[in-house]
Amino acid sequence: MNLPLVLSKRHRRIRSIKDCEPGLPYTEIISNEGQRINLCKSLEYTQDSSRITSLPINNDVIHSKLLRMFPELVKIYSKHIINLPTKFILNENEVSKVEEIRVDSLIIGGGTSALGALSELSGKERVLMITAEVLGNLRNENMPLPQTNREDFIKILNSIIKDNKDKIIEGILLGKFDEGIAFRTNGRILIVNSNRVFLATGGRYIPPIFSGNDTPGVISKNLYFRLREKINRIEVVGNSDDAVRVLLSVNDSKKILINNGILFLSKYYRELIESIGIEILKTKTLRVHRTSDGLQIFTDEKQFYSDALVYAVIKQPKVDHAYNIGLSYSFDKYLHIYMPNHSIEGKANENVYIIGGMRGISDEYTSFLSGKASVNSKYLDEFIDNMKTYNYIFNYYDNSFIVNSSPYLYGDSGYVCECEDVTYDQVNRKIKDGFNSVEEIKRVTGLGTGECQGKICTYIVGSITKSENLITFRSPLYRLVI
Known part of the structure; x- marks a missing residue:
């Protein structure tokens, strides 16, 4: 399996993509020639490291009195030691004009939940759907759906897209501003005001912590399904239905690596594990090394060779999006997810509904029903029945008191x-020093201040510390070149 290879910012570690969501670590880089490169579309790319001094420095040095006493050292560090681009060539397409629009309902995001909401809103009011990917992950996974025929379902979705093509715009959420909610779309900044908002930007998979977890080939469930044709051997680490779905795509031995013995499984997938004989391998530690034969993976008692280690611990809603547009959230100490506060219908406040992956739903058909039920209450009972049977996230509504x-x-x-x-x-030492909130640890370590602005690391630290709050996710949520 070929993956693009780049050097990390401070430690010069060889890194690669883990996911292709825009804005996540190493999805884009600036080359030595100043060109912006999308690594998800340039799998053969390898960064030239000849100009970079190989002198890794502990991040604690950056926060030490030494640099405050000798500020000139910061210039030397930035120019010769840290891995930063020396120039940037501006693409003419990135210079954006600003337009404003008002609609009755705004759907932010795509996938089956957004299309479910769109199908119920269309024809009744002025509605606009803005998304980076219309079909979302369903386009890549190509897995059977337990409730309905996959091909028939895709025909329904394509029909919704065809009937509403004038209401769907390709774009990326930048966040909420005083003027409205802003998007980067087709060489312009679009600012939208609406009476109602349906937030359907989904969730993401957070990489677990183990020795070698930054090794190229450690990838998310989402990236695995994008590259599945190029991958022969996999191992899976995770605690949820999503890990089981990954294993359904392979023909060889099936096992899930978990750390604490707790599986977040729906009724359907719990029964499926037993019927097809998936092995649950408990291990307190993991270690990964990159070799000429792929990844060498060590557990407490065993070792494996694999092309990829796929993680699907649990689907974490993109709370950074929800918080940015004004929604509150809470930390569930059983599932270890941050969830926007909402009713069973998905109502987060008077004007905003959250649907699909933004509620942690990973089953595509249930996600579709969540969109429909948020608009039309006649779908609510069917939605709840599907949540109980096909979605581990239903535990969120029952087990919030379990630690x-x-x-x-x-x-x-x-x-x-x-x-x-x-x-x-470093994080553990700061916790022992008495820094217990994610915001405090961000300030003393610098995590959450890089390219992705905390879209991955803050959730990990929050899970470790069981912190009720993450950080302030300010606009713009993704890079903006003007």
């Missing part, structure tokens, strides 16, 4: 923040 240890920890080493090269050891 569980973090499902992300597999030992005491690894990287928490790959953007800024912050290790678990």
Whole structure:
């Protein structure tokens, strides 16, 4: 399996993509020639490291009195030691004009939940759907759906898209501003005001912590399904239905690596595990090394060789999006997810509904029903029945009082923040020093201040500390070149 290879910012570690969501670590880089490169579309890319001095420096130095006493050292550090681009060529398409529009209902995001909401709103009011990917992950996974025929379902979705093509715009959420909610779309900034908002930007999979967790080939469930044709051997680490779905795509031995013995499984997938004989391998530690034969993976008692280690611990809603547009959220100590506060219908406040992956729903058909039920109450009972049977996230509504240890920890080493090269050891030392909130740890380590602005690392630290709050996710949520 070929993956693009780049060097990390401070430690010069060889890194690669883990996911292709825009804005996540190493999805884009600036080459030495100043060109912006999308690594998800340039799998053969390898960064030239000849100009970079190989002198890794602990991040604690950046926060030490030494640099305050000798500020000139910062210039030397930035120019010769840290891995930063020396120039940037501006693409004419990135210079954007600003337009404003008002609609009755705004659907932010795509996938089956957004299309479910769109199908109920269309024809009744002025509606606009803005998304980076219309069909979302369903386009890549190509897996059977337990409730309905997949091909028939896709025909329904394509019919919705065809009937509403004038209401769908390709774009990326930038966040909420005084003027309205802003998007980057087709060479312009579009600012939208609406009476109602349906937030359908989904969730993401957070990488677990273990020795070698930044090794190229450690990838998310989403990236695995994008590259599945190029991957022969996999191992899976995770605690949820999503890990089982990955294993359904392979023909060889099926096992799930978990750290604490707790599986977040729906009724359907719990029964499926038993019927097809998936092995649950418990291990307190994981170690991964890159070799000429792929990845060498060590557990407490066994070792494996694999092309990829796929993680699907649990689907974490993109709370950074929800918080940015004004929604509150809470930390569930059983599932270890941050969830926007909402009713069973998905209502977060008077004007905003959250649907699909933004509620942690990973089953595509249930996600579709969540969109429909948020608009039309006649779908609510069917939605709840599907939640109970096909979605582990239904435990969120029953088990919020149960405390569980973090499902992300597999030992005491690894990287928490790959953007800024912050290790678990550094974070753990700061916790022992009395810094217990995610915001405090961000300030003393620098995590959450890099390219992805905390979209990965803050959730890990929150799970470790069981913090009720993350950080302030300010606009713009994604890069903006003007």
